[in-house]
Amino acid sequence: MNDLQEFRELGISEELLPALAAKNFQTPSAIQKLAIPLLLSGEKDLIGQALTGTGKTAAFGLPVIQTLEPGRIPRALILAPTRELSIQISDELNSLCGTKPLKIAPFFGGQLITIQLDELKRGVDIAVGTPGRIMDLHRRGKLQLDQLQFAILDEADEMLDMGFIDDIREILALTNPDKRMLMFSATMPQEIMDIAAEFMRPEYEIARTGTQSATNTALTEQYFHEVKREHKLDALMRLIDANNELYAMVFCRTRADVDEVTEKLHAKGYRVEALHGEISQAQRLRVINAFKKRKFPLLIATDVAARGIDVNDLTHVINYSLPQNSDIYIHRIGRTGRAGRHGVAVSFVTPGERRKLKFIEKDIGSTIPQRKLPEIADIIEAKKQLFAENIALLLETGDAEPYLNFAEELCTLGSHPAEAMAAMLKMHFKNELLPESYHEFGTKVKADESSMKKLLLFAGRADGVTVPELLRMICDRTGIRSNQLGKIICRADKTFINAAPADAEKILKTFAKDKEWKFKYDEPREQRGQRAPEERGQSAKKEKRAPGRKKVKTHKPLREEFFKWISDSE
Ligand code: ADP
Ligand code: MG
Numbered sequence: 001m002n003d004l005q006e007f008r009e010l011g012i013s014e015e016l017l018p019a020l021a022a023k024n025f026q027t028p029s030a031i032q033k034l035a036i037p038l039l040l041s042g043e044k045d046l047i048g049q050a051l052t053g054t055g056k057t058a059a060f061g062l063p064v065i066q067t068l069e070p071g072r073i074p075r076a077l078i079l080a081p082t083r084e085l086s087i088q089i090s091d092e093l094n095s096l097c098g099t100k101p102l103k104i105a106p107f108f109g110g111q112l113i114t115i116q117l118d119e120l121k122r123g124v125d126i127a128v129g130t131p132g133r134i135m136d137l138h139r140r141g142k143l144q145l146d147q148l149q150f151a152i153l154d155e156a157d158e159m160l161d162m163g164f165i166d167d168i169r170e171i172l173a174l175t176n177p178d179k180r181m182l183m184f185s186a187t188m189p190q191e192i193m194d195i196a197a198e199f200m201r202p203e204y205e206i207a208r209t210g211t212q213s214a215t216n217t218a219l220t221e222q223y224f225h226e227v228k229r230e231h232k233l234d235a236l237m238r239l240i241d242a243n244n245e246l247y248a249m250v251f252c253r254t255r256a257d258v259d260e261v262t263e264k265l266h267a268k269g270y271r272v273e274a275l276h277g278e279i280s281q282a283q284r285l286r287v288i289n290a291f292k293k294r295k296f297p298l299l300i301a302t303d304v305a306a307r308g309i310d311v312n313d314l315t316h317v318i319n320y321s322l323p324q325n326s327d328i329y330i331h332r333i334g335r336t337g338r339a340g341r342h343g344v345a346v347s348f349v350t351p352g353e354r355r356k357l358k359f360i361e362k363d364i365g366s367t368i369p370q371r372k373l374p375e376i377a378d379i380i381e382a383k384k385q386l387f388a389e390n391i392a393l394l395l396e397t398g399d400a401e402p403y404l405n406f407a408e409e410l411c412t413l414g415s416h417p418a419e420a421m422a423a424m425l426k427m428h429f430k431n432e433l434l435p436e437s438y439h440e441f442g443t444k445v446k447a448d449e450s451s452m453k454k455l456l457l458f459a460g461r462a463d464g465v466t467v468p469e470l471l472r473m474i475c476d477r478t479g480i481r482s483n484q485l486g487k488i489i490c491r492a493d494k495t496f497i498n499a500a501p502a503d504a505e506k507i508l509k510t511f512a513k514d515k516e517w518k519f520k521y522d523e524p525r526e527q528r529g530q531r532a533p534e535e536r537g538q539s540a541k542k543e544k545r546a547p548g549r550k551k552v553k554t555h556k557p558l559r560e561e562f563f564k565w566i567s568d569s570e
Helices: 005-010 014-022 030-041 057-068 083-097 113-122 131-139 156-162 165-174 190-199 227-244 253-265 281-292 327-334 351-364 376-397 401-411 416-429 467-478 500-509 526-530 540-545
Strands: 046-049 076-079 104-107 126-129 149-153 180-185 206-207 220-226 248-252 272-275 298-302 316-319 343-349 453-457 488-492 497-498
Touching: 005 030, 005 248, 014 057, 030 046, 030 057, 030 206, 030 327, 046 057, 057 083, 057 149, 057 180, 076 131, 083 126, 083 453, 104 113, 104 376, 113 131, 126 131, 126 180, 156 165, 156 180, 156 190, 165 190, 180 327, 190 526, 206 540, 220 248, 220 351, 227 253, 227 316, 227 343, 227 376, 248 253, 253 272, 253 298, 253 500, 272 281, 272 526, 298 351, 327 343, 327 351, 343 351, 453 500, 467 488, 467 497, 467 500
Parallel strands: 046 180, 046 206, 076 126, 076 149, 104 126, 149 180, 220 343, 248 298, 248 316, 272 298, 316 343
Antiparallel strands: 453 497, 488 497
16 A cells, blocks of 8 residues: 655655556655655756666656646757667656646657657657757757756766767757756766756755765765764864864754754854754844855754755765764765865764664665764864964965064064064964863774883882873973873883884983983883883883882972983983
8 A cells, every 4th residue: 555645745746646656656766855855846956866777767757747837849858868768768757747748759869850850840848869869950940949947967977978078068058048957867977067067057956865886975075973972062173173164064953952052162162153943034044145155164954944055065064963864864965075076974973873874874875984083183283274374374465564573573582583483372372272272082092002112201109200290291392192192100210101103202302401301212121121020011000009019199299309310321
């Protein structure tokens, strides 16, 4: 039993339902679910991408049939690569018409042109044909192309493969500019995007389902971050901070989520706006228009509110919450990676949502790899880069010249001009560019201890050394991130620090001229003989708890006189 309810919900009229029943269509395919509502309710041009055999013909055919009223002059032109496909499409559309008296006919080379001329004379609503024959009929003045409501390139990738690009250009140039242009294709090579850029109105939409080859996803890079619910906001801020050129939509499940994310980001000084159903229509339009003009870089929205907003060139689509199904996922991410531009679709997936993600992956026919969140170092680097770019811009425009005298004065304050610059940076950024002003939230990269070098500091707990303080001091001075360092073993009289070879070098170099803090490489174990075993693998904490050891007070302040240094000869 099937009452074709799902087709009805997409907007298919009662008039066409018997034809679907006759064809034994039961539920719409994924591409039909995406494309039919867009075509029935919108006005925008559309690219539809779905695997071969997924019903692309009906995806555009049903809305076209439903929209057109019978007439005599073609209101829809469908270009197809071959004679066989032209016939097949024409047949399929005829069978979808049911009782609606539309005239649909194929035009292709190899058939007597007089038959086709007669057909045109009697009147055709939808002309389906190969580019060569369509051109021919038009040149003879028998096929009018200036009354079109729809111009459709079906199997567009194949047509391009077959070298029809020039014919297609020529035909499209002859059509009336106010038509809707649609392209359907199994793959989405660059040439299709080029045609879209050339012939489609700029706000065209993309309906895209499962992919056929890697080239399809070439324009939209998809990946996910595993993020606990309570860390999502931090994760979002990291993404924002790490991407200077961000122009993105963030999708949340509920209105409340949208409000919460928006408020919290506002509180942190981010320029974002919210879009959901409770916001007045007037305000919504204001927000959408401002976003399209890039007045602010981040729009937080629910799916429903975002429906119909077509922004072509998002750099990122961020799924703050995974959507309920793959159709929504595809619809969301279809807003990036368009018009030949590279786009990124990032999803936040909680540990409990892995199965849901698998389900979506299966549905869209491609895997979505996991990525690490941007590191704090990446964020700082991005901020530095942006700052440097802005300075370069000011130097170019000369707008900073009025400050030259004052700058020279300031430069004399330190022993080197860079010192004055550093002080200004500190005033401008406060601690924003210092790694320790960021907190970690479960994204710690497991440091690879096996390849690490061990450094020795001849001062320990008895001297007031504590692991957190030591860590902060090293990170402060070297710029090494705390999670980059390996184990720190703080013993009563000395401390061992594990660090990647490059970091170890950095620590040694940074402290080389320091009178108080001197580090040296710990000698290889064999050379140290007896002392080796006790120094391995014991964390300070663990050691502290070891029975029979006298507890050493560690709360003495760090003071330089507490440190003794190993001479290089030791
Ligand atoms: P594509 O253009 O994606 O290669 P077609 O439009 O040629 O796919 O459709 C492939 C086959 O699937 C056709 O026989 C068509 O009648 C059938 N078909 C299309 N949509 C549906 C549907 N919703 N349910 C069942 N069969 C369908
Ligand atoms: Mg097809």
